[in-house]
Amino acid sequence: MKRLTIFALVAGFVTLCLAQSRTATPIRRNARVSQRKIIQLTESKLKGSVSLEEALAKRRSVRKFTGEALKPNQVSQLAWAGQGITEPQGGLRTAPSAGAIYPIELYFANEEGLFVYLPEQHSLEQVIEQDVRSDLATTASTPESVANAACDIIVAGSARKLMTQFRDKARTFMLLEAGHVAQNIQLQAVCLDLGSVPVGEFDEKGVNRICRLPRNLEPIYIICVGYPAAEQTPAAGSEQSYAAAKKAVLIAARENFRDEELFDTKHVLESAGVQTVIASSRIGIIRGMLGNTAEAQITLNQLRVDDFDAIIFVGGSGAVEYFDNPVALDIARTAAAKRKVVAAICIAPTVLANSGILTGVRATSFLSERERLIRAGALYSGAPVERDRFIITATDPTVAVSFGQAIADALAGR
Secondary structure, three states: OHHHHHHHHHHHHHHHHHHHHHHHHHHHHHHOOOOOOEEEOOOOOOOOOOOHHHHHHHOOEOOOEOOOOOOHHHHHHHHHHHHOEEEOOOOEEOOOOHHHOOOEEEEEEEOOEEEEEEOOOOEEEEEEOOOOHHHHHOOEOOHHHHHHOOEEEEEEEOOHHHHHHHHHHHHHHHHHHHHHHHHHHHHHHHHOOOEEEEEOOEOHHHHHHHHOOOOOOEEEEEEEEEOEOOOOOOOOOOHHHHHHOOEEEEEOOOEEEOHHHHHHHHHHHHHOOOEEEEEEOOOEEEEEOOOOEEEEOEEHHHOOHHHOOEEEEOOOHHHHHHOOOHHHHHHHHHHHHOOOEEEEEOOOHHHHHHHOOOOOOEEOOOHHHHHHHHHOOOEEOOOOEEEEOOEEEEOOHHHHHHHHHHHHHHHOOO
C-alpha cells in the first residue's frame, strides 16, 4: 500500500510537470511582448507670464501648423491643464467633475505614437507605437489640421462611470466636463504661444478603431495643437495680391480702445498684405482696455481720406469720444461718398450712424448700440459681422478676426 501511495504521488508530480511544459510556450510568448513605454512628464508650472484675461482675448482657432514637434514641458503643461491633479490628498483636478468621478481620459497622438495620460502619476503611457495622426485625419471634418498638428489630443469619456450616481444625466455631465477640459487645454496653448483648434465633427467609430479605445470610452473632441504656420505670400496677380496694394487706417481711442479689435484686425489685414496705419485723437502711445498699448502715427486732423482705401473705427468704451466728434463724422461721410471701405466694430458703428451713412444699410453692432443704429435708419441685423457693399460692421471683440477678413475680402474685390 505504501509503495502504491508513493507511486501515485510520483505519477501526479510527473503529470503536473508535463502539463506545465505544455503551457510554457504561450507563457514565454507573452513575456516577449514589450512593456508599455511610460514617459514621466516634467513638473508643471503654476505661474506664467500671460494673464487669464490675455489668454481669453488671444484665443483663436488655428487650423494650419508648421509640424514642429512640441517640447516636453509644453506637453506636460497641456496634459496638466486638461486633467492634472491640483489637490493630491483629495485627487481633485484642474477641470471640475460631477461627483469628482472624472469620466474623461486624454490621449496624446504625436510622431512617437499614441499615449494615454495618467493624472495620478503625471505621466504618459504608450498605447500604440505608430504615428496615428494621418489615419486620424481621415476621420475628421478638417483633415489638414489633424494631420499637421504637432499633437492631437483626443478627449474621450465614459458615461457609464457616471451612470450609477447620475442615471439619465450621466452623459450630459460627461459632455460638460469634456467642455471644461477642452477650454483648459486651449487657454494653456495660448499661454505657451501655441495654436489650437477643437474638432468636434469626426467619425466616432473610425477614431475608436484607430486609437483602440476601450469599449466604455467614446471620443468627444480632437484638439489639434501646434506652432501656427506663417501666412503664405500671395502669388502675383491673385486677388489677395490686389489687396496687398491697399492701405487702411484704424482709428482707435486714445484710452480704452478694445485691444483685440485693434490688434487682431490689424494682424489679419497685414497678413493679407494691406498696409496699416493707426490714427487717434493724439499721436504717440494709446492704451487699450486690457492694458496693451499701441502707437498712433497720425491724428484725426491729419488724416486724409484720399490716402487710404479703408477707414476702420475700432470699438471699446473709449470709442465714445468719436460719437459726436465733427472730424470723425466728416471722415466717415467723406469715405462713404468716395466709395472707400468704411468699417466699425463693437460700439463704433454708432460713429457711422451719427455720420448719416447707415440709412437703409444692413448693419450690426454691440447690442447696447442697437437702438441708435435703428434710429439712424440702419437695417439692424444683429449678425456677428455684416457687410453691405462697402460698409462693414461687427458686434464685439470675439469676431475681430472675421471682421478683419471681411475688410480684406472687400479690399481684394471679393
